[in-house]
Amino acid sequence: MxxxxxxxxxxxxxxxxxxxxxxxxxxxxxxxxxxxxxxxxxxxxxxxxxxxxxxxxxxxxxxxxxxxxxxxxxxxxxxxxxxxxxxxxxxxxxxxxxxxxxxxxxxxxxxxxxxxxxxxxxxxxxATKHTPESFDDYVYGSAEVVGLMCLAAFLHDTATSDRAREGLADGARHLGAAFQKINFLRDLAADFGTLGRSYFPGIEVSTFTEAEKERIIADIDDDLRIARASLPGLPASSRRAVALAQGLFEELTDRLRVTPASVLATARVRVPNPVKARIAAGAALGRLPRARVR
The missing domain is CATH 1.10.600.10 (Farnesyl Diphosphate Synthase)
Structure with missing residues (x-):
């Protein structure tokens, strides 16, 4: 035993x-x-x-x-x-x-x-380039299942209905997917230049455009929106931590949004430590990220 x-x-x-x-x-x-x-x-x-x-x-x-x-x-x-x-x-x-x-x-x-x-x-x-199908499979395996693993830890010894678990699992998968896509976007230059990889299907780093960036950001926004909606259903033992992760991802997404595509193709965007500390302080006080309007 x-x-x-x-x-x-x-x-x-x-x-x-x-x-x-x-x-x-x-x-x-x-x-x-x-x-x-x-x-x-x-x-x-x-x-x-x-x-x-x-x-x-x-x-x-x-x-x-x-x-x-x-x-x-x-x-x-x-x-x-x-x-x-x-x-x-x-x-x-x-x-x-x-x-x-x-x-x-x-x-x-x-x-x-x-x-x-x-x-x-x-x-x-x-794999150095992905099709839409292989990209979805890669994101599921590399990030969404990690969210589901963490959710299993969050809900351990917690009474939760099947319907509630399904909603939380959907949120966990979308938060994991958002994190992975955000990483792909901010590491565009390093992944291509150092590792020879281009994760986003149909994207050529050397000709990366604003329209392509905006399409990726819109997809990330959808993932974050779905993940945010599931936050209130998490147990108190994990809700603040997930709110902090959500807040950090949203802050990084906003910084990627205002960074020109040509810059993303050559440099890495990050969230400064003082900004991380501010977001962490809000999460520690129990404040959930507010719905964002774009």
Whole structure:
């Protein structure tokens, strides 16, 4: 029978390792995680750590170590197998995978979510351009399922009707999709120049236009609108943190909106730390993002 609390030293060290990852890799997500109640926070940190570990395999240190594509593919395949095993038996020799498996077994994350996630990770090893169909599949696997994993943690031990869960799941998927599309847009130059990728179907970075940018922003606005509508239904233990993430994404979207397409094709837009702090303060006080009129 699986333990309900991290009672072993190994469990606790695995959790600590996962917590380090989110705070070292992302100021935004690290900031948002601090607004989660402690039990939920650890679950979300465990999820984020695995996602980041997989991303590093396909985009980071593995390539920096000059591993060929076939060897990197072997590593991501091995990571998926180790993750599945940890979800089944509750143990891994990899501390990050162990922490994720610990969470998955408690909040109900299954391979229904991890399989599309790893499929999207593998796509980054070979896909340089996407069709509308492959783009939707990639966004679902790389971001929407992560939102659903986090939602499983948010709703763990919370009585929620099937109808309410469906609405929250829709919001989680759209918030994940918005985040991914925002990242694609602000990393347009780096993804194309460094990695040779063009995620948005039919978009050529060298000829990126205002009309194309506005079409992408309109799609992101729709995702954010749907996600925002689901915020009040989240448990109090997670609502402020998700409101902060929503607020940060909306702020970044507004900055992308006013940045010329020609600039986005060559530079990265970010939200200054003082602005992040202001948004965080509002979320900490329980203020939800207001509906935006465009």
């Amino acid at each position: 699986s333990r309900t609390v991290a009672t072993s030293l190994y469990d606790r060290v695995a959790m600590e390792a996962a917590s380090v990852v989110i705070h070292r890799y992302s100021t935004s997500f690290g900031l948002a995680s601090r607004l989660l109640d402690k039990p939920v926070r650890q679950h979300v940190e465990n999820i984020y750590a695995l996602v980041r570990l997989a991303d590093e395999v396909v985009d980071g240190v593995a390539a920096d170590a000059d591993l060929p594509e076939a060897a990197i593919r072997d590593r991501i395949d091995a990571l998926e197998r180790e993750t599945c095993a940890a979800m089944e038996c509750g143990y891994s020799t990899n501390l990050i995978v162990h922490a994720f498996g610990w969470t998955a077994r408690r909040v109900g994350i299954t391979d229904e979510l991890t399989t599309p996630f790893f499929r999207s990770m593998r796509a980054d090893l070979s």
